[in-house]
Amino acid sequence: xxxxxxxxxxxxxxxxxxxxxxxxxxxxxxxxxxxxxxxxxxxxxxxxxxxxxxxxxxxxxxxxxxxxxxxxxxxxxxxxxxxxxxxxxxxxxxxxxxxxxxxxxxxxxxxxxxxxxxxxxxxxxxxxxxxxxxxxxxxxxxxxxxxxxxxxxxxxxxxxxxxxxxxxxxxxxxxxxxxxxxxxxxxxxxxxxxxxxxxxxxxxxxxxxxxxxxxxxxxxxxxxxxxxxxxxxxxxxxxxxxxxxxxxxxxxxxxxxxxxxxxxxxxxxxxxxxxxxxxxxxxxxxxxxxxxxxxxxxxxxxxxxxxxxxxxxxxxxxxxxxxxxxxxxxxxxxxxxxxxxxxxxxxxxxxxxxxxxxxxxxxxxxxxxxxxxxxxxxxxxxxxxxxxxxxxxxxxxxxxxxxxxxxxxxxxxxxxxxxxxxxxxxxxxxxxx
Amino acid sequence: xxxxxxxxxxxxxxxxxxxxxxxxxxxxxxxxxxxxxxxxxxxxxxxxxxxxxxxxxxxxxxxxxxxxxxxxxxxxxxxxxxxxxxxxxxxxxxxxxxxxxxxxxxxxxxxxxxxxxxxxxxxxxxxxxxxxxxxxxxxxxxxxxxxxxxxxxxxxxxxxxxxxxxxxxxxxxxxxxxxxxxxxxxxxx
Numbered sequence: 001x002x003x004x005x006x007x008x009x010x011x012x013x014x015x016x017x018x019x020x021x022x023x024x025x026x027x028x029x030x031x032x033x034x035x036x037x038x039x040x041x042x043x044x045x046x047x048x049x050x051x052x053x054x055x056x057x058x059x060x061x062x063x064x065x066x067x068x069x070x071x072x073x074x075x076x077x078x079x080x081x082x083x084x085x086x087x088x089x090x091x092x093x094x095x096x097x098x099x100x101x102x103x104x105x106x107x108x109x110x111x112x113x114x115x116x117x118x119x120x121x122x123x124x125x126x127x128x129x130x131x132x133x134x135x136x137x138x139x140x141x142x143x144x145x146x147x148x149x150x151x152x153x154x155x156x157x158x159x160x161x162x163x164x165x166x167x168x169x170x171x172x173x174x175x176x177x178x179x180x181x182x183x184x185x186x187x188x189x190x191x192x193x194x195x196x197x198x199x200x201x202x203x204x205x206x207x208x209x210x211x212x213x214x215x216x217x218x219x220x221x222x223x224x225x226x227x228x229x230x231x232x233x234x235x236x237x238x239x240x241x242x243x244x245x246x247x248x249x250x251x252x253x254x255x256x257x258x259x260x261x262x263x264x265x266x267x268x269x270x271x272x273x274x275x276x277x278x279x280x281x282x283x284x285x286x287x288x289x290x291x292x293x294x295x296x297x298x299x300x301x302x303x304x305x306x307x308x309x310x311x312x313x314x315x316x317x318x319x320x321x322x323x324x325x326x327x328x329x330x331x332x333x334x335x336x337x338x339x340x341x342x343x344x345x346x347x348x349x350x351x352x353x354x355x356x357x358x359x360x361x362x363x364x365x366x367x368x369x370x371x372x373x374x375x376x377x378x379x380x381x382x383x384x385x386x387x388x389x390x391x392x393x394x395x396x397x398x399x400x401x402x403x404x405x406x407x408x409x410x411x412x413x414x415x416x417x418x419x420x421x422x423x424x425x426x427x428x429x430x431x432x433x
Numbered sequence: 434x435x436x437x438x439x440x441x442x443x444x445x446x447x448x449x450x451x452x453x454x455x456x457x458x459x460x461x462x463x464x465x466x467x468x469x470x471x472x473x474x475x476x477x478x479x480x481x482x483x484x485x486x487x488x489x490x491x492x493x494x495x496x497x498x499x500x501x502x503x504x505x506x507x508x509x510x511x512x513x514x515x516x517x518x519x520x521x522x523x524x525x526x527x528x529x530x531x532x533x534x535x536x537x538x539x540x541x542x543x544x545x546x547x548x549x550x551x552x553x554x555x556x557x558x559x560x561x562x563x564x565x566x567x568x569x570x571x572x573x574x575x576x577x578x579x580x581x582x583x584x585x586x587x588x589x590x591x592x593x594x595x596x597x598x599x600x601x602x603x604x605x606x607x608x609x610x611x612x613x614x615x616x617x618x619x620x621x622x
Contacts (some may be wrong), residue, residue: 025575027511034547038507044585046476046609095588102591110466118466119474122591127459134456176581190592205497205596245452258516321602343488346601349485 030365052121055094058072059128059144062086066143067136068233069410072246074419079142083149084410091146095200097313100140101147101235102127102193104177106185112185129235133242137249141239142408147198150411151226158268159223166270167386169231174382177234178375186367187319192234203306225268229407240404250401250408253418257398263415264399271405272412275396291391302377309376313369317361326361329354463600475606477593480618481579483603486564486571490580493598494562500587501562501580501595503555509577509617512550518570518578519543519553537566557583579616 033430054219069078090096098106103126110118129140141148155430161169162397176192183189193199197214200206220227226433243249245367250299252272264273317323323345328344331337342347347357401412479490479501490501519541524533529574540559544552558579562580570578596604607614618621 025509026512026573027513029508029510029575030512030550032547032550036546036552039552041504041506041615043613043615044583046474046584046612047589049474051607052474098589098591106591107462107466117475121474123463123466127463130459131456132461134452138507158602163513187596192599193592200495202494203588218620245448245455247452321600325600341487341600343600344490346483346485346487349601366533375479 007051048380049374050172053118055090055098055239056121056124056128058089059125059277062089063132063140063146063226065127066139066408067132070139070142070250070408071136074254074410074413076158076413081319082143083152086144086151087146087149090144091150091198096146096196097193098125099146100129101233102143102196103334104188104194104234104238105180105190105192108181120271124127128236130242130398132244133239135192135244135247137243137398137406137419138239138402138410139301139408141236142410145229146202146230147196148226150198150201151221151228154221155225156222158225160265161224161270163270166230171383174230175379177416178378180234182316182317182368182371182375186364186371187316188321197228200312217239226407230269230405243406244403246403248411250406250410252365252399252401252412253416254413255418259398260417261399262417263412266409266412266415267395267401267403267406269407271402271407273274273396273400273402275398278395279393285395287391287393294384294387294391298381298388302380303385305380305383306377309372309374309379310369311363311372312373316372317365317368320364321339323355323364326354326357327371329357439585451600474589474609475594476582476584476589476609476611476612477587477604478582478607478614479580480603480614481581483581484567485563485601486568486580487564487600487604488563489598490564490595491561493595495588495594496586499595500582500584502557502560502583502586503564503566503578504580504581504615505553505555506577506615506617507552509575510553511575511577512546512552512617513574514551515548516543516551516553516570517573518566523564534569535569537561539565543601547609551616553578563608578614581615584612586618 010338013150062085064072066079066082069075069082090099098121103122105125106118106122109116132139143149180190180192183191195210195213196209197217200211200214201218217228259275264274266272278284325347328337328341329347332340332344489500494500510529515524517534517535520527520533521535528532531539534541536560538559540556540561542554542556544554546552564580567578567580570576605614
């Protein structure tokens with residue numbers, strides 16, 4: 001080794017203050033004479049992966065049973081028992097994690113972050129209820145989801161929500177879904193988990209603010225059936241649209257509708273649709289014009305809402321911890337605030353320059369500009385699409401459960417006289433045997 | 434009406450097509466993720482080299498008593514009499530009396546090994562993960578004390594509440610079969 005190399009090596013050791021990097025310690029561990037044995041640092045193992053597979057198997061079994069009880073047995077009581085069991089298992093026993101609603105974010109992160117690999121159970125929890133819904137409707141919502149179950153169990157005096165309000169409030173669920181995907185993809189945050197209103201009840205501990213949100217939702221849920229499911233649940237949005245395409249579905253009557261109107265208004269979730277005829281002659285022309293107007297309005301809404309989302313980029317980006325740190329460091333360096341925070345101290349300890357941090361923050365803001373525009377456009381599309389579908393009249397001859405909104409809870413069965421007739425026949429058949 | 438039944442057929446065709454596309458899409462997504470999925474679950478862990486002992490671990494965990502605990506890398510420990518992770522900055526005496534102890538919950542046990550060395554072990558049922566001892570040990574000692582998520586306690590939330598509040602981004606998802614990021618190397622004598 002040349003002299004210069006030695007000097008450079010020596011000075012560089014002085015420049016690096018890190019102890020660990022050089023394997024040096026301030027106080028070298030002693031050489032004991034008393035035969036002292038160094039204890040090992042204990043490492044308690046994580047929950048064995050086999051339990052995750054058990055959870056997935058329980059989910060599959062619960063979904064199959066729910067489907068049988070709702071579509072074949074047509075028994076509200078049995079569905080209720082299954083719902084409470086699912087609440088106890090997935091909610092109180094498994095502490096509410098992982099759930100299909102939160103798994104949306106794991107799936108999103110898998111798509112956008114190449115360093116993240118989705119755990120197989122998260123994938124199963126995301127896909128299984130969707131597949132079931134594509135075949136048999138939202139049996140997951142009715143009998144398996146612990147968040148739905150806790151709200152269903154507290155519903156004592158259902159109050160009807162007018163259709164226009166229901167549709168308007170439902171935009172909340174679309175917003176939540178869009179925001180959850182956006183923040184999971186580029187914001188480094190799982191907002192669905194952060195603001196899960198009921199997980200605190202399952203664990204009997206949690207963040208006070210979120211517990212208060214959960215308690216208010218349960219209070220509202222005493223009178224308005226399943227408010228989270230109808231107006232907030234992001235997974236419910238996916239299930240709604242899957243359910244529209246489902247092969248089989250809940251029918252209020254087991255055979256034929258006799259138009260007795262006994263089931264009218266008994267659905268606490270406003271999912272029973274009345275029979276409709278064609279437009280009245282005079283209204284048809286107005287409706288046609290309205291439809292044309294809304295179809296023209298649709299792209300305008302998409303662009304306007306997309307622009308609105310774009311302008312929110314600065315605020316949206318603040319969800320990302322890097323951006324918050326960059327803003328704080330900027331304020332500190334320009335002398336606009338006194339003192340430092342944990343985050344800015346931690347950043348300085350990494351030894352990187354603030355320029356690098358600002359560049360990183362700018363890149364994240366750019367991503368949020370695109371993401372915000374897409375989120376806004378998506379919401380504009382949803383609102384415009386709703387206006388369009390409202391001005392189209394579907395023909396229905398019978399009382400039907402709405403494909404999208406029906407939670408498959410089985411409440412309406414008991415109000416159908418045809419269903420009662422079937423029970424009676426079934427009982428007689430058993431007695432006569 | 435003839436055109437009406439046509440209409441229904443078209444709607445049915447669209448619905449069937451969409452249904453097939455949804456199912457196919459889910460299948461394709463499942464296949465793609467299966468190719469790069471992780472058989473093992475992911476769990477949360479603290480990178481001790483990034484941790485700044487801010488104290489959030491003690492307060493942000495969803496558990497009543499945080500799943501984050503201080504652990505001792507015995508191979509790195511200096512077994513000092515004047516342990517800055519165990520004793521308050523200006524102790525009246527180098528002993529086990531409560532007024533000299535830095536730990537707010539009294540979770541560190543000090544036992545005499547041989548002159549002048551003392552062993553420091555953590556009683557995890559008392560430790561609340563505040564990191565005060567870790568800070569003290571790093572500042573003037575060897576840095577053998579550090580914080581780790583203990584997986585016999587951790588609920589493994591989909592998003593760790595402490596990770597969301599961690600100012601130094603020290604929380605990471607790690608594979609469940611190697612769930613610890615330990616400091617130093619294990620040493621036996």
